[in-house]
Amino acid sequence: MLKNRTAIVTGSTSGIGLGIARGLAAQGANLLINGFGDARETRRVCAQLAEAHGIEVRFHGADMSQPAEIRDMVTFAASEFGGVDILVNNAGIQHTASVADFPEERWDAVIAVNLSAVFHATKAVLPIMRAANWGRIVNIASVHGLVGSINKSAYVAAKHGVVGLTKVTALEMAQTGVTCNAICPGWVLTPLVQRQIDDLAAREGITKDEAQRRLLAEKQPSGDFATPEQIAALTAFLCSDAAAQLRGAALPIDGAWTAQ
Numbered sequence: 628m629l630k631n632r633t634a635i636v637t638g639s640t641s642g643i644g645l646g647i648a649r650g651l652a653a654q655g656a657n658l659l660i661n662g663f664g665d666a667r668e669t670r671r672v673c674a675q676l677a678e679a680h681g682i683e684v685r686f687h688g689a690d691m692s693q694p695a696e697i698r699d700m701v702t703f704a705a706s707e708f709g710g711v712d713i714l715v716n717n718a719g720i721q722h723t724a725s726v727a728d729f730p731e732e733r734w735d736a737v738i739a740v741n742l743s744a745v746f747h748a749t750k751a752v753l754p755i756m757r758a759a760n761w762g763r764i765v766n767i768a769s770v771h772g773l774v775g776s777i778n779k780s781a782y783v784a785a786k787h788g789v790v791g792l793t794k795v796t797a798l799e800m801a802q803t804g805v806t807c808n809a810i811c812p813g814w815v816l817t818p819l820v821q822r823q824i825d826d827l828a829a830r831e832g833i834t835k836d837e838a839q840r841r842l843l844a845e846k847q848p849s850g851d852f853a854t855p856e857q858i859a860a861l862t863a864f865l866c867s868d869a870a871a872q873l874r875g876a877a878l879p880i881d882g883a884w885t886a887q
């Protein structure tokens with residue numbers, strides 16, 4: 628149980644981040660929700676989580692591409708809750724194009740949100756976690772932190788960077804109560820992946836169901852999507868005392884994608 632723990636989950640207004648927020652709420656953790664999207668819907672979700680689990684929930688709309696806003700979000704969480712015990716670096720974006728055609732502005736944006744934000748948030752929470760001598764940092768990387776795919780240069784570079792940063796953070800914190808690990812999902816059916824399915828269907832002139840089947844068949848041997856709930860369950864385990872010596876790992880949930 629994570630009662631009386633406080634968790635920041637970046638990018639938790641949608642997809643995997645929202646699933647992780649729900650999972651940590653079910654364990655009794657107080658939550659700082661972050662991300663973009665419809666403000667009314669976000670307020671509704673925050674109120675529903677607080678009500679269903681008897682926890683405190685706050686929202687901070689920091690843009691993860693802006694280091695000052697990230698620092699402000701961590702300061703806000705610490706002052707609202709009296710500390711920060713868990714940081715889940717989840718916010719992420721995608722852009723697909725070959726290296727030769729990759730727009731420089733998109734490269735910078737993907738690196739800022741998917742990699743640099745993890746550094747800025749980690750740097751901001753470490754003094755708080757070290758003072759408490761307890762902390763859990765869970766970085767949502769990707770199979771693309773372990774292997775490459777064409778047309779995803781910025782994403783693959785950022786996610787490999789996240790896995791590297793995870794190892795260094797774990798090593799620097801090895802003799803403290805602060806752990807850092809990465810989760811490396813394969814395909815999870817979220818808005819981020821739905822956009823790629825829609826693009827494939829439009830490009831190939833096929834139905835969305837067929838595009839979905841092709842996407843899975845190409846990479847994920849199980850033929851099934853991983854789910855936000857499964858990512859959330861592993862996150863909750865990494866936040867438990869049972870995982871105190873699980874440090875610096877990059878754990879795939881990928882239907883055997885990276886076993887090939």
Ligand code: NAD
Binds near residue numbers: 639768818
């Ligand atoms: P999603 O698009 O459903 O959710 C992304 C979240 O990040 C949203 O809450 C969005 O508002 C937020 N976000 C985006 N840019 C932001 C910014 N600048 N500042 C603050 N918040 C921002 O995507 P998802 O599939 O749930 O992805 C979540 C994470 O999981 C990402 O890091 C992604 O790379 C990773 N991941 C996803 C998959 C997959 O198959 N869906 C696989 C591996 C890894």
